[in-house]
Amino acid sequence: MYRYSARLEQVITFAWEVHDAPAIELEQQKSCWDMVVDARALDCTCSGRWISLLEETIAFQSVDFPADVPKNELPTVQTIRHAHQTALQLGAGKYRNCFCYGPRNGGKTFSIAPLGEIFGARWTFIRPAGSSNFPLSSLIDKKIMVLQDMRVTSLKPSFDLLLVLFEGEPVTIPLPKNIAASDFRYTAKCPIFVSAGEKFRIPAAEAFREQVDMEAQNAMMAARFQHFFFHRSRPQKDLVPCPPCPCCYSQWVVVGADPCRSLAPADPFVDLEAADEMEAAAMDEMLAFDAPVTEMDCEEVEEDPFGFGMELG
Secondary structure, eight states, X not given: OOTTGGGHHHHHHHHHHXXXXXXXXXXXXXXXXXXXXXXXXXXXXXXXXXHHHHHHHHHHHTTTOOTTSOGXXXXXXXXXXXXXXXXXXXXXXXXXXXXXXXXTTSSTGGGTHHHHHHHHHHHEEXXXXXXXXXXXXXXXXXXXXXXXXXXXXXXOSOHHHHHHHHTTOOEEEOOOTTTOSSOEEEOOOOOEEEEESSOOOOOHHHHHHHTOOHHHHHHHHHTTEEEEEOOOOOOGGGOOOOOOOHHHHHIXXXXXXXXXXXXXXXXXXXXXXXXXHHHHHHHHHHHHTSOOOOHHHHHHHHHOTTOOSSOOO
């Protein structure tokens, strides 16, 4: 009865791997964007609250934005959505990766947390915990990087290797020699989403050791990301619990403001007056193509100017 008890867990794990193999093969063939689009068919886990809370958070961050911070780092619904779309569709590259930074309780992680639910542990590379000597080894075969509370030293490789990795260029990932005979050449372009307290900066000790210009290195790292500064922090008591919802995230990033109206202020780079004029011109053009007005129509309009269908006395 207990002959195979020592191997029972291993046998069960293998059985599940065989059972899940077709679904895993199907997911492996999908792009990151396809997986996000497909998440719209999942059940909502937030009672329809995630989108409104996200856009309220973005609106909160738009107030009193610091004048000394670049304007393109101002979080808006339009710019953050576009950054997510770009990263998911094109993968890692200069100005393609999404980086939210700022103080705690600002909502940085809230905007990217659903990605971890959509891709799951099988396809998501997260910030390694502990003191592993091979923190990048688990990046192999992953589809996306979701790096929360990230520091430039969290992944342990040199700053120049991070520059290459975040640009989507091939890098060599060291592997334990008791597992692999040689290191792994990584060539994928995983979309990268980061939340952190501050931007990545080369450590002074590393810059001194490598005899490189710190400002030049930091400028190159900045060019790997689209940054968003979440400058305002909410008190802990004001935070509203809401689980990351793959379904609502998919609707928000794919469909945009439909079916949920954007709650954040309009994009500051959009000329609202010009937009109103274009809308009015479009309305006039639409009305101009209505059915031609006859003499009978004119008489009816004079008798019934509001179109109520009755003759006014």
